[in-house]
Amino acid sequence: MQLSGIFVYPIKACGGIALEHAELVERGLAYDRRYMLVDQAGTFISQREVPQLCLVDTAFEGERLLVSAANKETLELPRRPAELSQPRQPYRIWDDVGSACEHVAGSRWFSELLNDDVKLLYMPDSERRQVNPKRARPADIVSFADAYPLLLMSEASLRDLNARLPEPVEMRRFRPNLVLSGGPPYAEDELVRFRVGELPFRGVKRCERCVVITVDPSTGQRGLEPLRTLARYRLEANSVWLGMNVIHDGPGTMRVGDRVSVG
Numbered sequence: 415m416q417l418s419g420i421f422v423y424p425i426k427a428c429g430g431i432a433l434e435h436a437e438l439v440e441r442g443l444a445y446d447r448r449y450m451l452v453d454q455a456g457t458f459i460s461q462r463e464v465p466q467l468c469l470v471d472t473a474f475e476g477e478r479l480l481v482s483a484a485n486k487e488t489l490e491l492p493r494r495p496a497e498l499s500q501p502r503q504p505y506r507i508w509d510d511v512g513s514a515c516e517h518v519a520g521s522r523w524f525s526e527l528l529n530d531d532v533k534l535l536y537m538p539d540s541e542r543r544q545v546n547p548k549r550a551r552p553a554d555i556v557s558f559a560d561a562y563p564l565l566l567m568s569e570a571s572l573r574d575l576n577a578r579l580p581e582p583v584e585m586r587r588f589r590p591n592l593v594l595s596g597g598p599p600y601a602e603d604e605l606v607r608f609r610v611g612e613l614p615f616r617g618v619k620r621c622e623r624c625v626v627i628t629v630d631p632s633t634g635q636r637g638l639e640p641l642r643t644l645a646r647y648r649l650e651a652n653s654v655w656l657g658m659n660v661i662h663d664g665p666g667t668m669r670v671g672d673r674v675s676v677g
Contacts, residue, residue, distance in 0.1 A: 415674040417610050419593030424479050426450040426558045427460045428470040435669040438662050441555055442563030448495050449536050450558040456504040461626045466634040489523045495536035512543055549618040554661055562659035566592040566602050574599035578643050587627050602658040611672040614663040621657035
């Protein structure tokens, strides 16, 4: 098997960026989900509530993160959130609570886009959001991702799913960080210990899928597939599973084409 894709999502729930190489840092891939939208109570906003967020594109340009949407002037954010200095605001992601810094101009831009009063937060280096201790080590931390630093999925799994669907879907629906080629469908289910190049990883929990994967990333419209089809053969304990949540053991650089070895 080999690494065939690397993706980061600088703003949680918004469009991702495909990379040829990426740095692994404490929280996962550098620049992945360091920004997040919250409502006025501080609760995170995702495509579960606002599927149209998938239509917000992101791109890196030097040290800037460019954010664009139809009929809106491009928003420019610092690629490195530590460059900003704003008062801390509370946030909640599921059962996790903490504080992060508001980007005021970004809050205004997204509030106008969504016609709602929202805040754009970024996670400073001083914020230490821990991974679920039941499946992690005490030093494992994560960004604004739902729960784990990385999500992995294989091309073979997508091909098998698409063979069962009335119309095929793209990998980007599933918002992986790492994509593997080679190996049988759902080989990621068994990846407990593995390496990408020389970098070690732990597969800690299969990914429980929700309505986000029913959002067409090209239109922002929600349907029934592929969740309905997945439920016919990937349903276990009242949940639908696809992909593997992964934790990395130390920093390093990974590149598309790196060999993936098990054990």
